[in-house]
Amino acid sequence: MGLVVAGLGRSAQSQGLVEGFRRAVRAQTAFNRGRALYEARNYREARARFVEALDLDPSHDGALALLGWSQYFLGEYRAATVTFKTALGRQPGWDGLYDGLGWSRFRLARYHLAVEAFQAALDLNPDYVDALVGLGSAQFELGRYDVAVAPLEKALRRRTIFLTEANELPAARAKLGWSYYYLGHFQEAIDAFDRALRAVPDGHGLYNGLGWCYLKLGRKPEAQAAFRRALSLKPDYADALEGLRQASP
Numbered sequence: 001m002g003l004v005v006a007g008l009g010r011s012a013q014s015q016g017l018v019e020g021f022r023r024a025v026r027a028q029t030a031f032n033r034g035r036a037l038y039e040a041r042n043y044r045e046a047r048a049r050f051v052e053a054l055d056l057d058p059s060h061d062g063a064l065a066l067l068g069w070s071q072y073f074l075g076e077y078r079a080a081t082v083t084f085k086t087a088l089g090r091q092p093g094w095d096g097l098y099d100g101l102g103w104s105r106f107r108l109a110r111y112h113l114a115v116e117a118f119q120a121a122l123d124l125n126p127d128y129v130d131a132l133v134g135l136g137s138a139q140f141e142l143g144r145y146d147v148a149v150a151p152l153e154k155a156l157r158r159r160t161i162f163l164t165e166a167n168e169l170p171a172a173r174a175k176l177g178w179s180y181y182y183l184g185h186f187q188e189a190i191d192a193f194d195r196a197l198r199a200v201p202d203g204h205g206l207y208n209g210l211g212w213c214y215l216k217l218g219r220k221p222e223a224q225a226a227f228r229r230a231l232s233l234k235p236d237y238a239d240a241l242e243g244l245r246q247a248s249p
Contacts, residue, residue, distance in 0.1 A: 027057035035066060043070045061091050068100050072107075080104040095124040099131045106138055114138040122151075129158045133172045145179040152176040156195075170200050177209050186213045204233035208240045215247050223247040 034049030050067035053060050068083035084101040091097060102117035115138045121131035136152035139145075152172055173196035180189035193209045200206065211226035227244035230237055 023056045027053045027060050027063070030056065031060060031063045031066075034063065034070075038066055038070060041073075043073045046070045047074065061087060061094075064090070065094065065097060065100070068097070068104075072100060072104055075107075077104045077107040081108070093124065095121040095128055095131070098124070099128065099134065102131065102134045102138070106134060106141075109141075111138045111141045115142070127158075129155050133168050137168065137172060137175060140175040140179055145182045148179045149176065149183075152179065170196070170203070173199060174203070174205055174209065177206065181209060181213060181216075184216075186216045189213045202233055204230045204237060204240070207233070208237065208243065211240065211243045211247065215243060220247045220249075 030049045030053040034046045034053060037043075037046035037049060047067060047070040050063045050070060053063040054067065057063075064083060064087045068080050068087060071077075071080035071083055081101060081104040084097050084104060087094070088097045088101065098117045098121035102114045102121065105111075105114040105117060115135060118131045118135035118138060121128050122135065125131070132151040132155035136148045136150075136155065139148035139151070152175060156169070156173060156176065173192070177189045177192035177196060180186070180192055190210060190213045193206045193213065196206050197203060197210075207226045207230035211223045211230060214220070214223035214226060224244060224247045227240045227247060230240040231244065234240070
């Protein structure tokens with residue numbers, strides 16, 4: 001009788017191992033499908049596949065990470081925050097998870113917490129461009145223009161390597177220019193706005209920034225030209241209208 005029970009136990013254990021293996025294979029298949037959808041920017045379908053993968057294999061950390069990013073790109077920032085924090089509890093050494101947490105907090109206007117997350121990503125990878133953009137952007141939103149400049153400058157010297165960064169670069173260029181402006185470094189701000197305009201030649205806000213810099217330097221003809229260019233792109237731009245009024249004789 002004892003031998004029969006032992007045999008049944010080994011049989012059940014073997015069946016459990018086989019079933020576990022099958023579930024792991026199905027989870028990986030769902031993850032691979034989700035990753036392909038994610039790379040095609042079909043985040044809604046990708047999210048469903050990552051959820052499927054995690055239902056089959058809750059320990060699939062790759063699926064959890066990309067679930068967080070899918071939620072982020074779908075605008076589900078609160079859900080993404082929870083997902084990234086859960087993933088970090090299992091993989092505290094993944095800099096991309098801190099980056100995702102930082103951007104999710106940034107979108108929720110939790111700028112102090114975003115700074116913490118971006119800094120944690122940079123502690124692990126000091127050259128992480130996406131986190132540099134995020135850190136500089138969060139510091140800018142907090143009015144800390146003196147500490148926003150360094151990460152933004154460093155990020156903008158490097159090539160675009162990540163989707164979030166690519167989306168945020170135009171705003172990062174503008175924030176760098178305005179940071180210099182608010183610090184009273186008007187020539188540096190002009191240089192930053194000029195660099196930004198090479199990348200975004202129809203940026204009405206960038207021309208507006210140039211106009212205010214020229215005005216602060218007493219270069220009224222150049223200020224007028226910049227404000228007029230801004231208004232040709234956005235005729236109802238109140239800030240540029242006020243700048244043009246102040247720059248006019």
